[in-house]
Amino acid sequence: MVDKALGTGGRKSDKDLKIRLKTAKGRTTSSTKWLQRQLNDPYVARARAEGYRSRAAFKIKEIDEKHKLFKKGQRVVDLGAAPGGWSQVAARAVGSTAENPLVVGIDYLDMDPIAGVVLLKKDFTEEDAPDMLFAAMGGKKADVVISDMAWPTTGHRPTDHLRIVHLIEIAADFAIQVLNPNGSFVAKVFQGGTEHELLHMLKRHFRSTYHVKPPASRKDSAEAYLVAKGFKGEVDAAPRGDDEG
Template identity: 70%
Template sequence: MADDKKPKKPGKGRADTGLKVRVKTARGRTASSARWLERQLNDPYVVKARREGWRSRAAFKIIEIDEKCHLLKPGQRVVDLGVAPGGWSQVAAKKVGSTAANPLVVGIDYLELDPIPGVVLLQKDFLDEDAPDQLIAALGGEAPDLVLSDMAAPTTGHHKTDYLRTMHLCEVAADFAINVLKPGGAFVAKVFRGGTENELLAQLKRHFSTVVHVKPPSSRQESVELYLVARGFKGRADQTED
């Protein structure tokens, strides 16, 4: 309780002391869960996210991607696929100026989430057939400027299987983005190290001016995740016809 009464200044928190917190196994706690908890307690991004009010350390990934690629601008409309736990939508809402009166950000996830100020949340599986229409309806029928996807399939421990399942989600998200984005829009999606499938890369390069892979500093170095960033959507035939 003493920590609650006297908040520590930035840079003075437990994670910055150089002393590593050790977590022992206990009744009902497996060795793997103890390792996970120990990693969380010693992760400076977890501490910083809690201090700054972000829902997860993942918020810093989109902050860092945006600092590098300049994606989020005031007044833009954003779709967040796989929104849970909500850090990306929190950042997006703040950057674009989304409010309850004028919501510019919509997120979708099959998990239930607490409300996020300025964000319309749909509790639904993005792979459901009617999900795309519901997302656009939640934006008032307007096309988004940016589609974000931090979706990843639940891991099995088998690298090839996990890679293929997450790549499938990325491909579905890319198809959605190409079908709904405004000209000049952008798409960001999680992929796993091993490279994006050539067919998907070729598809994105046909539709976007630039396509790059980004590994934000807050993405753990041991993690196999990368982020695919496609900018400058060229538009579809129906958008360019006069």
């Protein structure tokens, strides 16, 4: 829709309308660039307009639009939930309410309450975290496990890669324990994808796997997402090849 105040004649291009910031006293050049990128990011504006806590909400929305992860009445576990954008999307999609919460999120960071979501302040990598999540679900299994977890980077690429693979491994192990048959699992990965052993393990337990980079994921970011669908519950069938998409 055209803004009536601007009209159509002589409208500046999007490039001309971009906000440019001067480096303020005490603010580094990198901080200024980050702030400028945030101010000019259409997903940031959409997140504010649609009531989501972060632009990351659109990543899981776009993955869901393509892979049909969420259905009404399903139970969802959100690993590394802060600040809560993914939990918000999941709660709206499955119809979770305060009276009947179907979404459980966990993070070691503080989060403001979200309607229809049970939030646990806990480091998922701690030994008792899976039991706490299962208890929060009322002892019922999940239909979808989503994970946007990532360690702070060290700058040493091999170390960072090993750390993210470890997170995916423990998230995948949890998903395999708590998912209902035909359930789905989504996890953040970084450039280089997943290790062969991990991917092979997922193919044994899920009917199909995909590497996805949703449009909301910045082009200059190394992140992508691994989507595993059709949880078998048993490992009788031979694994299928990795699908693109």
